[in-house]
Amino acid sequence: MTYVIHGATGAQGAPVVSALAASGRPVVPLARRAGAAAQGPATVAAEYSSAQQLTDLYRGAAGVFVHLPLGAEADRVRYAHNIVAAIREASPARVVFSTSGSGGGGLPEPADSAVSTVTGGLEAGDISYAVVRPRLFLENLLLPQVVGAAREEGALRYPLRADFPVSWASHLDIADVVADLFDRPDVTGIIDVGQLPAITGPELAGAFGAHLGREVSYEAITPAAFGTSIAPLLGEGPAAGVAGLYRALGELTDHAIAPERSAQKLLGRDPRSTGRWLADLGL
Known part of the structure; x- marks a missing residue:
């Protein structure tokens, strides 16, 4: 099979x-x-x-x-x-x-x-089914204007408030969880995937700085500015949709997963830290 x-x-x-x-x-x-x-x-x-x-x-x-x-x-x-x-x-x-x-x-x-x-x-x-529900992907940070500015200018610019905690996850984490779930038919329903505790923009920038060997600060930008910057890559329609997502997130207090439905609790699977993810990618 x-x-x-x-x-x-x-x-x-x-x-x-x-x-x-x-x-x-x-x-x-x-x-x-x-x-x-x-x-x-x-x-x-x-x-x-x-x-x-x-x-x-x-x-x-x-x-x-x-x-x-x-x-x-x-x-x-x-x-x-x-x-x-x-x-x-x-x-x-x-x-x-x-x-x-x-x-x-x-x-x-x-x-x-x-x-x-x-x-x-x-x-x-x-x-038999399971639904994997991540929040934001770390790979979003690989957009040239995001990772490039972190590497060359020491500024991690992203359309989230500096005090906004997010349970980030990587595509590699999703793959690990999916493989686990194929072996665990007893685990069904929603499985949230992401870092616990959730981390803020400055903590994210700190991980980039530690990996790059230079100081990296976090700079919150507007969703509109972010949408404009990614439009040449994604197209106007998708970029507008992304900007809309970050405007909606701006109305929340956090974007963290619930521990009771987490892969950590249901599968014993911890997602990568931001530092480990960067190291795994070899950036």
């Missing part, structure tokens, strides 16, 4: 493929385009727009890892319905879904959103 991994060439899926392959488990990596891989199995082309294709890929699988692609929410909702339909028809042994940072921490997810559609579909079915 194989493990079917969505987005196998992307930021979340690729580390999951690596984690499973390293433990000797057979993996079917899905991507938008089929192709050979430098290491591991070749990717299989899969379209979220075809429920039948997803059903064929999920059937007989020991596990399926799902996360939704970026894009227009109307498309994502359509994809979510196809994923749920395929899961119900194919009945894989286990499904792990990552919310990719949506919802949680005081940001309610609309009931008709793509993330809620997948989560609700899993809750309503009879398939």
Whole structure:
């Protein structure tokens, strides 16, 4: 029996493929385009727009890892319905879904959103499942204007208040948790992934400074300024969505995970510290 991994060439899926392959488990990596891989199995082309294709890929699988692609929410909702339909028809042994940072921490997810559609579909079915719910990804800090300024100017600029604690997590942490969850069918429902205790901007900057060997200070910038800076990379629409997220976070007191539903408590899995994450990446 194989493990079917969505987005196998992307930021979340690729580390999951690596984690499973390293433990000797057979993996079917899905991507938008089929192709050979430098290491591991070749990717299989899969379209979220075809429920039948997803059903064929999920059937007989020991596990399926799902996360939704970026894009227009109307498309994502359509994809979510196809994923749920395929899961119900194919009945894989286990499904792990990552919310990719949506919802949680005081940001309610609309009931008709793509993330809620997948989560609700899993809750309503009879398939063994778990929902991985991170807050913010450390990889967001690898944007050139963020890590570049930290390295060259000694300033970590980000659109969060200096006193705003966040339970950061890396894509590597998500991969570790997903691999654990495929081995732990007894753990179901929401699993929050992130650092405990949550850390503030100055603490984040301190970790960068320790790793880079220079003083790095934290500078809070506005969500609008951040959105403008990333628009050339992401496009105007996605950048506006990111800016909207940080405006919403600005209305909260923190963006921390709940200890009772944490990977630390449910799986005994501690996420990487910021310093270890930086070292693991070799930055």
